[in-house]
Amino acid sequence: MSFNEKIRAMYVEQLEGIKDAGIFKQERFIHSAQAADIVVEFPAGSSLKKVINMCANNYLGLSSHPEVVKAAHDGLNTRGYGMSSVRFICGTQDIHKELERKVTEFLGTEDTILFPSCMDANAGVFEAILTDEDVMISDRLVHASIIDGIRLCSAMHDTFKHSNMSHLEKKLQLHADKRLKVVITDGVFSMDGDTAKLDEMVALCEEYDVMLFVDDSHATGFIGKTGRGTHEKCGVFGKIDIITTTFGKALGGASGGCVAGRKELVEMCRQKARPYLFSNTIAPVVVSGVLKVLDILSESTERRDKLEKNTAYWRKGLTEAGFVLKDGDTPIVPVMLFNAKLSQNISKDLYDEGIYAIGFFFPVVAKGQARIRTQISAGHEIHHLDKALDAFIKVGKKYDILGKSKQEIIEMYRL
Amino acid sequence: MEEIRDAVLEYVIEEYLEDEDEEISYETPLISGGIVDSFSMVSLKRFLEARYNISIPDEKASPEAFDTVNSITALVKEITS
Numbered sequence: 001m002s003f004n005e006k007i008r009a010m011y012v013e014q015l016e017g018i019k020d021a022g023i024f025k026q027e028r029f030i031h032s033a034q035a036a037d038i039v040v041e042f043p044a045g046s047s048l049k050k051v052i053n054m055c056a057n058n059y060l061g062l063s064s065h066p067e068v069v070k071a072a073h074d075g076l077n078t079r080g081y082g083m084s085s086v087r088f089i090c091g092t093q094d095i096h097k098e099l100e101r102k103v104t105e106f107l108g109t110e111d112t113i114l115f116p117s118c119m120d121a122n123a124g125v126f127e128a129i130l131t132d133e134d135v136m137i138s139d140r141l142v143h144a145s146i147i148d149g150i151r152l153c154s155a156m157h158d159t160f161k162h163s164n165m166s167h168l169e170k171k172l173q174l175h176a177d178k179r180l181k182v183v184i185t186d187g188v189f190s191m192d193g194d195t196a197k198l199d200e201m202v203a204l205c206e207e208y209d210v211m212l213f214v215d216d217s218h219a220t221g222f223i224g225k226t227g228r229g230t231h232e233k234c235g236v237f238g239k240i241d242i243i244t245t246t247f248g249k250a251l252g253g254a255s256g257g258c259v260a261g262r263k264e265l266v267e268m269c270r271q272k273a274r275p276y277l278f279s280n281t282i283a284p285v286v287v288s289g290v291l292k293v294l295d296i297l298s299e300s301t302e303r304r305d306k307l308e309k310n311t312a313y314w315r316k317g318l319t320e321a322g323f324v325l326k327d328g329d330t331p332i333v334p335v336m337l338f339n340a341k342l343s344q345n346i347s348k349d350l351y352d353e354g355i356y357a358i359g360f361f362f363p364v365v366a367k368g369q370a371r372i373r374t375q376i377s378a379g380h381e382i383h384h385l386d387k388a389l390d391a392f393i394k395v396g397k398k399y400d401i402l403g404k405s406k407q408e409i410i411e412m413y414r415l
Numbered sequence: 416m417e418e419i420r421d422a423v424l425e426y427v428i429e430e431y432l433e434d435e436d437e438e439i440s441y442e443t444p445l446i447s448g449g450i451v452d453s454f455s456m457v458s459l460k461r462f463l464e465a466r467y468n469i470s471i472p473d474e475k476a477s478p479e480a481f482d483t484v485n486s487i488t489a490l491v492k493e494i495t496s
């Protein structure tokens with residue numbers, strides 16, 4: 001037994017430190033399927049409460065859609081529960097290949113490779129395609145999983161200021177001597193809900209002979225006129241060299257991710273990406289569900305259209321009520337509170353009003369940038385949004401922040 | 416020394432500060448103070464190497480050595496002398 005009392009005490013102290021810093025994360029237990037209306041146990045042990053979910057990545061309301069659930073059942077019946085193998089040994093079924101084909105078509109790329117998650121896709125892709133002769137130039141606000149992928153890769157790494165195209169161009173000039181260059185960005189940024197300037201980035205990358213990487217996890221399925229993603233919205237469909245995305249958000253929300261892009265890059269991942277080679281294949285039941293999701297989305301844009309309407313309604317309601325929002329037009333709508341404790345208190349009061357929305361603060365977002373991140377879904381009806389709006393206004397009044405500017409809120413509550 | 420110090424300060428302001436009004440001095444903690452994330456240090460290292468025609472070994476490019484304009488200046492001096 002090497003986990004002795006001294007070692008235990010050390011960890012207890014570290015955990016106490018996290019609690020003292022006010023950043024100890026506590027989970028709320030959901031007793032229902034994922035949807036706009038959910039049944040929640042919080043805090044642990046308390047009686048169940050029906051609340052409206054305002055913080056799921058269930059953008060298209062497909063997580064518990066009957067057709068998706070049925071397709072998953074069918075997949076379970078015909079292809080079994082698990083494969084007990086990584087892809088390259090005996091873990092590739094016909095439906096895995098079918099899903100890769102369908103994703104390729106949906107995203108407008110040359111080829112696609114599935115990964116157990118988008119975290120795995122991001123963790124594996126850079127190391128598979130770059131060496132120490134190359135450079136990766138990333139936006140300073142890219143997702144944590146990309147940062148891990150960059151860390152695992154031997155290529156040089158540099159950053160540019162968030163969405164700052166002149167700074168990016170300077171970096172492209174600075175690193176002109178490198179063999180291969182890759183610019184790395186999120187399509188829609190998960191914390192702020194703003195959109196990368198992919199049209200300008202494509203132009204710069206063409207001018208400087210640089211590859212472009214986009215993580216479109218918060219866009220695939222609903223951003224752009226037919227929901228193909230940020231590249232569609234920015235008019236550069238077919239021009240992105242590498243897209244990573246997840247099936248764990250809008251596309252049914254179960255799990256899985258992929259790298260879609262130039263066929264040689266995809267093939268390099270198949271040969272070399274470690275999370276692909278050394279982690280189990282996506283379960284057939286999940287593959288079957290995602291196939292159905294792509295069918296639904298290819299037939300009609302009804303869901304993303306409804307999401308767009310809901311988002312406009314929600315942003316307008318909060319703005320008129322006098323909240324400070326992050327600018328944007330995506331379904332990620334951050335209500336800015338700046339002070340970490342305030343964001344936690346408001347989250348708790350909202351819960352008492354039957355609204356489930358979580359406060360985000362350092363280290364998830366920068367210091368002094370605490371917020372409640374709300375996320376709109378096509379699964380929301382107007383009555384959900386109205387009820388949530390009433391609750392936000394009631395709580396906003398309690399803390400006297402309605403109609404107050406950023407400066408005024410900071411003066412009242414500090415950072 | 417003065418010249419290096421000011422060049423480094425100017426670069427840090429231009430490269431890392433998002434807000435024009437933010438003020439930093441030679442002794443402001445850059446990495447431990449959250450201004451430069453240790454991840455973005457690379458561009459500073461590249462800038463120094465290009466400008467002073469030096470090569471900074473990885474073991475010397477520690478977050479501590481890069482934490483203030485003064486400590487960075489000392490590092491450059493040590494390598495150039």
Ligand SMILES: Cc1ncc(COP(=O)(O)O)c(C=O)c1O
Binds near residue numbers: 120217
């Ligand atoms: C931008 C971005 N990329 C990747 C991921 C990870 O996706 P997955 O859950 O499939 O690992 C997330 C999810 O949090 C994300 O927000």
